[in-house]
Amino acid sequence: MHSAADSLAPDWLVVPEDVNDLVTAVWPASARRDADGALVIAGVSAPSLAQTFGTPLLVLDEDEVRTRARTFRESFDAAAAENGTTAQVYYAGKAFLSTTVARWVVDEGLRVDVCTGGELEVALAAGVAPASIGFHGNNKSTAELERAVEVGVGSIIVDSAIEIERLAAITARLDATQRVFVRAISGVHAETHDFLATAHEDQKFGFPLEDAAAAVARIREIPGLELAGLHCHIGSQIFGVAGFRESASRLLELHAELLEGGPVPQLNLGGGFGIAYTRVDDPTPIQTLAGEIVSAVAEGCAARGIDVPALAFEPGRAIIGTAGVTLYEVGTTKDVVLESGAVRRYVSVDGGMSDNARPALYGAQYSARLASRTGIGAPQLSRVVGKHCESGDIVVDHEYLPEDLVPGDLLAVPVTGAYCAPLASNYNHVPRPPVVAIRDGRAQVIVRGETIADVLARDAGIVPASVVTAER
Incomplete structure (x- = not known):
């Protein structure tokens, strides 16, 4: 087992006392863990969201958006009146x-x-x-x-x-x-x-x-x-x-x-x-x-x-950013040992820079947590990366995740409500994910996810099946 106090970690990244904690500032106010350790937002669990809508999936907490919008209006109204x-x-x-x-x-x-x-x-x-x-x-x-x-x-x-x-x-x-x-x-x-x-x-x-x-x-x-x-x-x-x-x-x-x-x-x-x-x-x-x-x-x-x-x-960001959480499924994990002996775990997920371009564009930093269960392993310095054919396809550059993380687990990346879906692309012909709004235990799609058929529909060189059949 490698030490969590890894020399590759930036100075600002601290080893969490609890690798399953949900830091208040970066999660919607409704975020919690249920009896099984799964992440729950606005009364809906991450596993149920993934099962219903698939992954990657951008989830928006409606009450978080509304509360922050209302707070901005009331705060500036009060300050102006004074x-x-x-x-x-x-x-x-x-x-x-x-x-x-x-x-x-x-x-x-x-x-x-x-x-x-x-x-x-x-x-x-x-x-x-x-x-x-x-x-x-x-x-x-x-x-x-x-x-x-x-x-x-x-x-x-x-x-x-x-x-x-x-x-x-x-x-x-x-x-x-x-x-x-x-x-x-x-x-x-x-x-x-x-x-x-x-x-x-x-x-x-x-x-x-x-x-x-x-x-x-x-x-x-x-x-x-x-x-x-x-x-x-x-x-x-x-x-x-x-x-x-x-x-x-x-x-x-x-x-x-x-x-x-x-x-x-x-x-x-x-x-x-x-x-x-x-x-x-x-x-x-x-x-x-x-x-x-x-x-x-x-x-x-x-x-x-x-x-x-x-x-x-x-x-804009200050209203909707914290309301957004993106769910991914872990596909592979890989420990990379550097010449110094330091180890970084690469955790590959089923999305990436096509649904969150900000790390590649700005070097933006994000957090991540295991969302489908409670991790029981020690904190492991990890880099969450996407599935795209780019070395810069990084979702979370530096994070401590449980050592027992395995393929099939769900990861949640918070604070993705702003500038993720708007900057999304079809790089590598990957469909853009759906956006689901949640409130009071209910979830509904507010932006439909794309299918491969949607992506291919723009390719004018593809002959429709109906045309092929007619020519036969």
């Missing part, structure tokens, strides 16, 4: 969007943020009021913009001078008026992966602060456009409030300047609030985020002698 203003909360649909999820968040008082024509159609199909939709994107096509104006989208966040002119032509042609935000780059560098940081100067989104005033001036010249305010998003998976405070301060300088030329009703500070993916992550509580960010805006306005504008925020 500072003499109002706040709107948009659910950032890019984290995960389906008609069912859109209905959940709207039920809890949120609006919906989309960033493509496809996401817009999902929101509309869910019955989301167009006036409650914000439309993002750095390269919205003319067709996408025209559709948004036609249906009456509440706001479009403009990202370039070209887009302003596209909207000018569209609103003139349709004899319509469209509310728009100007997305500004605050220059605040969030402490996150470079691919997730969106407020540094050298990137594709928005207008530099020194160019935003000219964009606003042009919007004010166009009869069909109405300035809704300024928008800024500094990145994703951010802990603490320092970056948000600094970004707000810089935006308020521009906001105050623009007030000299007319109203600037709203300030949208985006989202990017971090969540825990491992036991060592320590995200800032939602209530603290809301209170400190809104207070910082109010203090900045007081210092400049201006009224506090209406505010808006766009959490």
